[in-house]
Every structure is written in structure tokens, then in C-alpha cells.
Amino acid sequence: MTKQLLIYDNVVPVNRQVHQKTSVSRTSSFGFARDVNAVPIVDVEFPRACVETPIVFSRTETGVVPLALLSTQKDSNAFVDANDSWTGRYVPAFFRRYPFVFAAQEGSDQMTLCLDEGYAGLNTDDKGERLFDSEGTETTYLRSVLQFVEEYQATFNRTQGFCDRLEEAGLLEEARIDFTLADGTKGGITGFLRVSNEKLRALPDEEITKLFRSGDLDLIQIHMLSMQQIEALVTKTASAAAEAPAEDTTEETLEDKADAAEASVH
Numbered sequence: 001m002t003k004q005l006l007i008y009d010n011v012v013p014v015n016r017q018v019h020q021k022t023s024v025s026r027t028s029s030f031g032f033a034r035d036v037n038a039v040p041i042v043d044v045e046f047p048r049a050c051v052e053t054p055i056v057f058s059r060t061e062t063g064v065v066p067l068a069l070l071s072t073q074k075d076s077n078a079f080v081d082a083n084d085s086w087t088g089r090y091v092p093a094f095f096r097r098y099p100f101v102f103a104a105q106e107g108s109d110q111m112t113l114c115l116d117e118g119y120a121g122l123n124t125d126d127k128g129e130r131l132f133d134s135e136g137t138e139t140t141y142l143r144s145v146l147q148f149v150e151e152y153q154a155t156f157n158r159t160q161g162f163c164d165r166l167e168e169a170g171l172l173e174e175a176r177i178d179f180t181l182a183d184g185t186k187g188g189i190t191g192f193l194r195v196s197n198e199k200l201r202a203l204p205d206e207e208i209t210k211l212f213r214s215g216d217l218d219l220i221q222i223h224m225l226s227m228q229q230i231e232a233l234v235t236k237t238a239s240a241a242a243e244a245p246a247e248d249t250t251e252e253t254l255e256d257k258a259d260a261a262e263a264s265v266h
Contacts (some may be wrong), residue, residue: 006039007032007098009118014100016136024099024141025121025128030077030091031084032098032119037071039092042155043162046219048090050226052079054233057163057172057193057223064163064172064193066223068092069230071237072179072189078233078240093152100145102153111153113146162216169207171195171220179234194227195220 005011012018033039038058041049045068049055053068071078079088099119102111121128129141138146166172173196177189200220203211211217 005101006036007095008101008116010116011101011103011114012117013103014113014115014131014142016132016138019115020132020136021124021130022132023123023126023128023130024115024119025123027121028086029084029120030080030086030095033095034077034080034084035075036077037073037075038067038069039094040065040156041068041092041094042066042152042159043219044155045090045093046222046226049092050222050229052088052090052229052232053226054229055223055226056175057166057195058191059193063160064167066159066163067192069233071240072177072234073237073241076237076241078237081240097145097149097152100149102149113149162219165214165216166195166220169199169203171199171203173199177230195223197224 038056041055043066046055046066049068053070056067056069057064058067079086081087099116099122101114101116103114104111115122130139131142133139172193174190175192175194179188208217211220
């Protein structure tokens with residue numbers, strides 16, 4: 001089955017009739033994120049994400065979004081180990097809200113709380129947290145989930161505004177990562193955007209002041225600082241893939257493989 005929204009198999013609206021006896025049993029497994037090598041993040045996550053992962057940008061059908069790179073290998077997440085445990089210090093909110101997500105109703109701007117019925121922790125055996133009580137009333141757990149997802153959606157919309165302003169200011173440029181494997185083979189990763197330092201410095205003083213007062217300049221500087229994590233990510237990816245069969249590595253897109261610690265950005 002094709003994944004929806006990167007990690008979701010079968011998204012359905014939360015319904016008090018259908019899910020009245022449904023419970024959610026939380027586990028420490030991040031197996032659902034094993035094949036995700038780049039995850040959307042929102043503005044409030046930049047300070048914590050930047051110390052472990054490069055933060056880049058990508059164009060989608062709905063606009064530019066910021067991404068935290070989790071691997072330099074296609075269909076792989078260097079932060080999920082063989083036991084499906086998360087090995088990083090910070091877990092992106094996109095993963096923390098799973099198996100829940102907001103989805104827009106067709107033909108409407110109204111958002112509906114949904115869940116992934118493919119999530120292994122869903123059950124009707126009262127294991128974990130109930131979504132509704134015996135009277136069909138939302139539980140405290142479900143209300144807390146709704147609040148978290150609402151807050152995430154609000155920050156996502158705010159972050160979209162930040163990305164739109166980067167586009168309007170013409171600050172984004174295509175970029176690539178070059179790396180060298182242990183055997184000397186060279187490869188590259190393309191398909192992402194970064195803020196151009198030259199274009200940023202060329203902005204008029206009044207535009208820089210606007211960026212500063214809006215907080216956009218802080219996010220830009222964090223993004224630029226995060227690019228120093230590329231070499232560490234290449235190393236982490238190589239370590240995670242150490243037991244995997246060797247593959248031929250050529251220049252590919254964002255989801256591609258890297259196998260050594262020597263890397264540079266252009």
C-alpha cells in the first residue's frame with residue numbers, strides 16, 4: 001500500500017461510533033519511520049533539530065517546506081536502529097503526533113482529526129489510552145491529542161508563511177551535497193534548496209530589518225548553522241548501513257546514499 005503523508009498507511013477520520021471502543025497503546029518503536037530520510041519540521045523545532053540534522057527546504061505541490069535530513073541514503077532513516085529505537089536526542093513533532101494527523105475535508109478548509117488505522121498500537125482490548133469513554137465522550141487523552149495536533153497545524157501554517165517570504169525575497173537556491181565513500185567513489189545528493197548567503201547579504205537594509213524584527217532572520221541563521229551537520233549525517237548514515245549489502249553510488253536526489261564522512265555542500 002502506498003504511504004500517505006510519508007508514514008501513514010490508512011488515514012480515516014476519528015469517529016465516536018466507529019472508534020468508541022478503540023484504544024491506543026503507545027510503544028517506543030519508530031519502525032513506522034524507518035524508510036523516511038527527510039521529515040517536515042516547523043519553526044519552533046529549528047533550534048533543537050539543528051544540532052543533529054541539516055535543515056533544508058523543498059518545493060512541494062503546496063509550497064516550500066523545511067525538512068530535517070535524517071539520512072543520505074534512499075528509503076532509510078539513520079536515526080532508527082535495528083531495534084526500531086530512535087537514536088537521536090530530538091524526535092520531530094511530525095513523528096510524535098503519529099498515528100494522528102489533521103486532514104482537510106474535500107471542498108472545505110475545515111480540518112478533521114484522523115488516525116492511521118495501520119498503526120499497530122490500535123486495539124479494542126483496553127490496552128493503552130481510550131479515545132472515547134463508555135458514553136461516547138472524548139477522553140482526556142483524545143482531547144490532549146487534539147490540542148497537540150491543533151498546535152502543530154498552527155505552527156505549520158506559520159512556518160509556511162516564513163517559507164513563502166523566503167520565496168518572495170528570492171533567497172532560496174538549488175544546492176547539492178558531494179561526498180566521498182570509503183573506497184574513494186564520489187557521489188552527490190541534489191533536489192533540495194538552501195538560503196543563499198550571497199543573496200541574503202545583497203538585500204537592502206530595510207529588508208534585513210524586516211527579517212530581523214519578524215524573527216525570520218533567526219530561522220535563516222539556524223538553517224545555515226545546521227548545514228554544518230552534513231558531515232555528521234554522512235557518518236551516521238554510513239554507520240547505520242555498515243551491515244547492508246554494498247550498492248553502486250552515483251549522483252542522485254535528496255533520498256540518496258552516502259557511505260563515508262567526507263562531504264561538502266555547493
